[in-house]
Amino acid sequence: MIIALSAAQIIEHDLHFIKIIFNFVKQTFNFTTMTNHKMPTLCPSCDETLKVETLRCEGCDTLVKGCYALPRFMRLTSEEQEFLLEFIECSGSLKELAARRSLSYPTVRNMLDNTIDHLKNIE
């Protein structure tokens, strides 16, 4: 079955394709920019915890607006987040983590205890 397309439809189709390419390039660029910056979790003027207001789908550019609290993990400092991720990578072994970071065992244990305290305070 042959579908005859009008000139206007062909132009519209091409424009849609160009738009997809453009969005892809834009999102790639945005993604690169995002990874270079830390997500702020505290208000720079009053130190209150920030909330998420807008979420965006990178596939179709849909925006979701609302008021969402940051997950507890995101409210830890970036150092604490990195520490916990590394701790999980070491299967929860403080000894291994201490060796990996060239730190003493009590130092990493203190870091873990301080992170736990911070998490409890976030609750």
Added chain:
Amino acid sequence: MSNLFNPFHRIAGVKALVWGEFFTIALSVLFIISDVAQDGFMHFTLLDTAAWKVLLMNHLAWLIFALLLYIGGAAMSRSRVRIIDVVGTIGFSQLLLIPMNAGFYIPAWRASFAESINRIVTGVMPQEVSMLPIVAMGVWSMIWLVLFVAWSYNAFCVSCNVRGTKAVIKFIVAWVIASVAVTQLAKLIYL
């Protein structure tokens, strides 16, 4: 630079304990060779005594202080405190006692220091005695003592996960009790 005042972010536990034991033995050997003895927690004197007594006193001074800090730290810390970390890190701090007492093992320094002390003890007028060796010894020891205080306090903070005013008070209390206990033990041992 931070490692100079706090090496315990890098070393603790068994490794620090082994080094601590090595430094204490090295210190004792230097004391035995130079006829020096520890007659107080941070007090050293020229005394010709048995080698085992020097070795015992140096170990007792270290262990008593470490145990007092462990008791104080374990009581106030919210972390699980390991005794090996406290004893090990305090043991590692013994390294500083070696240069602190350098005046006793460097022959020329020791001779001039001993002569000045002898002249004062025998009643020679102070203006006739050269105070330079005594002052030099005092200043030199003080520098290392300050570093020793910094190291042992940081050892306490890292191994027990404590900080702030309460930690400072517990550290001072442990230092005072250790001073009294070690002085009394020294009297018993050197009798």
